[in-house]
Amino acid sequence: MRTRTMKLAFATAACAYLALAALPTDAIPVFPRKYGFNCIMCHSSYPRLNDYGIRYRQNGYQLPGRENDEKTVLESPAPFAMRITGGLTVDQFRNTAGSQDIDQFQLNGLDILSGGLMGRSIGYFMVYPPQIAQSRGVAGQTGTLEMGNVIFSNLAGTWLNVRGGRFEPAYDAFSVKRRLSFSPYEIYDFPGASGLVMADTQTGVELTGYGRCGWKYAAGWINGSSNPNTNPGDSPVDFYVRGVKVFGHGEGQTAGQRIGLTGYVGQARPAAGARQGFSRFGVDASFNYSVCNLAIQYLQGVDNQALAGAGGDFDFSGGFAELNYLPTTSTVGFARYDWVNSPANAALQLSDITRWTIGGRYYFVDNVALHLEYSRRRQCSFTPGLGDATEAFFTTALDFAF
């Protein structure tokens, strides 16, 4: 206990020192550097977007209403930024096969980001986490192009925008890449029997549109859970649609109220045999009151029985409810409850999941945050004789982008 306390004290002091040392640089990631704005122009609390940020993104990385004044990446400062998170992590697993307790300072990841305009109403966005070998103090990561997409904006007024490449699909009503917690949204991470992890970015094409009336839509055609590397002959047959209505003034992110419906149909290949169908249906809402935001997601999944290997169709459901509290531009608190109701399936290692998460972030400047988070996850036993698997996660980390 004394050792843990000393580590915490040292971690906090180190975080404060690093943050203070970083202050003179101020906030300079890609878009703020281009416009000379502060990060909080578009982020309520980096990386979470505010309403203006939502409009900026859906307008293809152009300031809303100022498309004629935009500069391309060739006319702007170098369009590159990096994001790094690291700190003291304590992650304890119990009854979880193959997982090892972590109790050390750790660099959690590095992202290289680029984004901007290539021409009038032709934007792009790229996220590349380079390959980092796992070693003591460094959580390894696989080098991959997590995002790389081009968006053609305002092809028919605001009602038609086309994004192609690898992107974060609109069926994630709440952005996985811009969530405040390090702990995942369990329902988006839940693969079901189809293997579709909704938290993953996808390769394909997505149409989006929106109007002043508050209605929005998105429709996409993506690879889904089919693996072009192992099954290159599997043509993409996964489609989704999403409809959103925003009530009041805003985008439902930090102002106004928002509800959305999402439907997804696709096919996945079981261990053997022909591809089988699966579907997802979700409803979500985002409510704002003063400096509080309540985000609610409910999702149902139905996967063909052939994908589950035995029994009937693999039906599951789940979601989360998250409360964000943003009293100032430099502080944010969050609390979330995640749940998944799933059949116990030993082969797929799937069963009921619950997770509690609570945390907060303090921003020394817009792009340097001290992150504190505690999360506790429980997964019911899917193997007779084995107890529930639990994970207790605590981290105090610096999250910074530059």
Add this chain to the structure above:
Amino acid sequence: MKRFAFAVLALAGLVGAVYMRAEGGFLSNGLLPPVPVPFDNPQTDAKIRLGKQLYFDPRLSSDNTVSCAKCHDPRCGWADTTPVSEGVGHKKGGRNSPSVLNGAYVVPQFWDGRALHLEKQAVGPVQNPLEMDLTIPELLTRLNAIPGYAEQFQRVFGEGPTEENVAKAIAAFERTVISTNSPYDKYIQGDLSAMSRAAVRGMDLFNGKGHCTTCHSGPTFSDSRFHNLGIGYRDGKLADVGRYAVTKYPQDVGAFRTPGLRSVALTPPYLHDGSEPTLEAVIELYNRGGIPNPNLDPAMVPLNLTAREKADLVEFLKALTGEPLKIEAPELPK
């Protein structure tokens, strides 16, 4: 003991960070550049002196009661204290009198941008029936009848008064009405004590959560564009169509030119119709995201500003107030 050490270290880190945070901020607006002077109207002392006399002279109005300075009063930030100004015969115009301060940088002129530059703007109010209500021929006749003016025009322009020369002289004077050396100017030149902590926080908000820089950008804090905030929108109608009257583009309905913000604290009431009496009220309007209407600027979203953040923004706007100009009403020619 160890826990106590942890608590002290954590507290020290956070207090230090909060202290340092107050010194941060983006500086995207900058100092005013040299005053732009058109090549066909160079500044001369004699021309500026003549323009100053014309600016303060009520004889440029039909009933000899209204000068430029009546509605653009140096004692009121070169603007007016009423929502809409009174012209000849106590007739009221439809829009708030914009400040002449830094008008040299404003392109185009007027709330709806109907004049490209000062030389085009200067004689507009003279002819406006609601303002000075004098035709150009009447104006020139009056000026020719005043020997002091006739002689000065001859000396400055080599000819008697003309519409063009009157405009050039007034424009030359207005190019000397420049607001500068504000606490903000001193701050961005390195004097970090020039602005209060609240004003520095307000500057951060101005460039961030407040979204102000989206339109109030550049050294004058104006993008010189036209935007619809929904001002005057009631019962499905806008009281004033604004820029649309000039361009006839549907997207310009209800759009008005972004005013500069230097010395803005001196010029209440605010907005094109003078409907908001204080800076606090204007910020509250923005905090609500403007007034919803079919043409509302897409940059207008509710801001969720706290009471302290609103106060900080006001402090920053006050820090844009330049040093007082030593310009007094001249003796008028006879």
